[in-house]
Amino acid sequence: MKPDIYVLGIETSCDETAASVVKNGSDILSNVVASQIESQKRFGGVVPEIASRHHVEEITLVIEQALEEARLAPGDLDAVAVTEGPGLVGALLIGISAAKAFAFANDLPLIGVHHIAGHIYANQLVQPMEFPLLAVIVSGGHTEMVLMREHGSFELIGETRDDAAGEAYDKVARVLGLPYPGGPQIDRLAGESETAVEFPRAWLETDSYDFSFSGLKSSVINYKHNMEQRGEEIDEAAVAAGFQQSVIDVLTVKAVRAAKEYGVRQVIAAGGVAANKGLRKSFETAFANEQIAFSVPPIQLCTDNAAMISAVGTEMFKSGKRSGLAMNGRPGMVLASWID
Numbered sequence: 001m002k003p004d005i006y007v008l009g010i011e012t013s014c015d016e017t018a019a020s021v022v023k024n025g026s027d028i029l030s031n032v033v034a035s036q037i038e039s040q041k042r043f044g045g046v047v048p049e050i051a052s053r054h055h056v057e058e059i060t061l062v063i064e065q066a067l068e069e070a071r072l073a074p075g076d077l078d079a080v081a082v083t084e085g086p087g088l089v090g091a092l093l094i095g096i097s098a099a100k101a102f103a104f105a106n107d108l109p110l111i112g113v114h115h116i117a118g119h120i121y122a123n124q125l126v127q128p129m130e131f132p133l134l135a136v137i138v139s140g141g142h143t144e145m146v147l148m149r150e151h152g153s154f155e156l157i158g159e160t161r162d163d164a165a166g167e168a169y170d171k172v173a174r175v176l177g178l179p180y181p182g183g184p185q186i187d188r189l190a191g192e193s194e195t196a197v198e199f200p201r202a203w204l205e206t207d208s209y210d211f212s213f214s215g216l217k218s219s220v221i222n223y224k225h226n227m228e229q230r231g232e233e234i235d236e237a238a239v240a241a242g243f244q245q246s247v248i249d250v251l252t253v254k255a256v257r258a259a260k261e262y263g264v265r266q267v268i269a270a271g272g273v274a275a276n277k278g279l280r281k282s283f284e285t286a287f288a289n290e291q292i293a294f295s296v297p298p299i300q301l302c303t304d305n306a307a308m309i310s311a312v313g314t315e316m317f318k319s320g321k322r323s324g325l326a327m328n329g330r331p332g333m334v335l336a337s338w339i340d
Ligand code: KG4
Pocket: 014, 138, 139, 140, 141, 142, 165, 166, 167, 169, 170, 181, 182, 183, 184, 187, 271, 272, 273, 274, 275, 276, 277, 302, 303, 304
């Protein structure tokens, strides 16, 4: 029997300070997330310098708690995985410095992980991934469709040409005067509304798997201005519902088309916007109709966490991937395959 693999994961790319221990890439023994949302709310978004300061305050405590909850000592671990990029450089560096120090002090291998690979592998914490697989990544910084033919292999087939889906959610929420982060607020309002304002869908060229959300955002802003000029009240819930429906329609239609074209065995949704109730329902229905297996992690594993970093780290560890202690934060890191 193969020995069990225990990987400590560390994530500090944005405004969550997170550490976790995962066994064999799928069993979560602990998953600690210290969120800065309350503090960042005052500024209506993430202020990088403030994010870094919070990470410095929290990181040691969060790592200690992750080990304590997993009931493991550093010597029981096999590796330390940490988000290397993309993200805010100052924020990344706090997690990376902590990971390096921990790995060096405990003589453990260090593995640098791509944040988006983490979001994809959050699905592995729920059920094994089946290949070929289509990952639809929708987060605050990314909107991408990635084809995976096996573990560690990533082919980008489409991406946003302007705003990421989550960014559009947050910007539209701001226009509607809703607090940060806007995604969950719009999701809630959209769910409450009986009606929806009609907004355009950006299909782009017929065969394109790319996305564009900035035109939709402008349409919402224009709609609000027009209504204001006419002295009419806007129905915020109906605007939220119309905006959300436009995002969901485009994501669903393109994901289904890609899944069929590439003949995938499984489609997975990943990233913060995959927590969206309307999107989850739309994907579930569409892929059930096509008889293609669909999986999405529970909501707390869709938003930033460290268990997903441990999950990727375990797979990379098994492939023999190791990073040196010279690892640096890579704010613009590209999702590259780790196998040939
Ligand atoms: O993946 P994530 O936690 O951080 C990044 O890696 O970017 O994603 C954060 C994004 C934010 O834009 C947030 O508004 C959005 O995910 N989000 C949602 C929902 N929950 C979080 N968007 C729509 N509906 C939600 N329920």
